[in-house]
Amino acid sequence: MKIETQCLHEGYERKNGDPGALPIVQSTTYVFDSTQHIADLFDMPTEYMYSRFANPTVDAVEKKIAALEGGAAAMCTTSGQAASLLSVLNLCNAGDSILAVSSLYGGTINLFAVSLKKLGIKCIFVDPEATDEELQNALEPNTKLVFGETLANPALNVFDIERFANFAHKNKIPLIVDNTFPTPILCRPIEFGADIVIHSTTKYMDGHALQGGGVIVDSGKFDWTNGKFPEFTEPDESYHGVVYSETFGNIAYIIKARMQLMRDFGCYPAANSAFLLNLGLETLAVRMERYCKNALTVAEFLKNSENVESVSYPGLEGDKYYERAKKYLPNGTSGVISFVIKGGRERATRFMDALKLASREVHVADIRTCVLHPASMTHRQLTDEQLVAAGINAGLIRFSVGLENVDDILDDIKQAFANS
Ligand SMILES: *Cc1c(COP(=O)(O)O)cnc(C)c1O
Secondary structure, eight states, X not given: OOHHHHHHHSSOOOOTTOOSSOOOOOOSBOOOSOHHHHHHHHHSOOSOOBTTTOOHXXXXXXXXXXXXXXXXXXXXXXXXXXXHHHHHHTTOOTTOEEEEESOSOHHHHHIIIIIHHHTTOEEEEEOTTOOHHHXXXXXXXXXXXXXEESBOTTTOOBOOHHHHHHHHHHTTOOEEEEOTTTHHXXXXXXXXXXXXXXXXXXXXXXXXXXXXXXXXXXXXXXOTTSSSOHHHHSOBGGGTTBOHHHHHGGGHHHHHIIIIIIHHHOOOOOHHHHHHHHHHHHTHHHHHHHHHHHHHHHHHHHHTOTTEEEEEOTTSTTOTTHHHHHHHOTTOOOSEEEEEETTHHHHHHHXXXXXXXXXXXXXXXXXXXXXXXXXXXXXXXXXXXXXXHTTOOTTEEEEEOOSSOHHHHHHHHHHHHHTO
């Protein structure tokens, strides 16, 4: 199936007489005829037992997203933050380190630099354009993974997935890619060598600003038996001595995340949330096409406006990442544009306050046009140095183009320029 068809038909398999739409199984538990049956499920979870481990509605959505990304299996979480956290904790213990590029979502930078540090996991941040030699020098013997973001929020630089995947694999460690902004409609990182893909489904996948969520997708391709990851090849005493790589083969990573991390941390999404996420996924391909078309028009307008110092939109000819975007994002670079308004921080807030159609909100990738000022909102916790490293200017505005008629969006920008 092509990806547009997968959006509608993957995941929930309808049999004769089944409901046409994905049913919401609003139940935490499942009943069985015998004690032995449940005991067997604890040994080998082949059926639904308790919704923290698996739920049919959530399961269908996980299968759909795994298919869209071209992965082997997926696990949904309550938020993108939970997905980032668990994707790392599944591979690292206290004393380990991770290598991450500095151009990441602000929440991820904070998670890695502050909270993981408290857990004893060190994050080595590197410039996304660092040479292979610089990357090699930054690596430590206990570095367990490399982490990047396809289209960085909000700097909008395009991550060179293939180069980082080759680097990671040369060092026998996996590459994890946050693919939130492109969604699998615009980029499928696994095709370029990524081993694990994560998302904040809160953004385009949900698409309607209804509910938070996250997902971790396992490509099924990484060799966990290469000697670097003993927790995959030695018995897990907390789970009946199972050896993940032997029992679960190419979905060992996701099963381990589910059986250890979801079991213990419990950040599982509600069936109702999964149902809503599925509605978003059904129209994802159609929506992404329109976001890209509208955003390109807006980016071209901004580029030619005398009110604007600079525009970042990798789909725009002349953008620093235009060539790389042609490789990784040939069908468009999402609806998100970052631009630096002339007049700095003060003009940026005046412009934002003057907008009438676009809403000021702490969100991005909404179905409606929305706008945010990273320096005073999402990236407020970063130092000036970290702001620069993350590619953020104090006058930077993150403009998330929605699905309105693009002429209305342009009119709103024009009047806000005039009134700020
Ligand atoms: C929003 C976002 C996250 C965090 O997701 P939440 O669902 O808000 O927890 C992670 N990565 C990227 C790229 C994001 O845009």
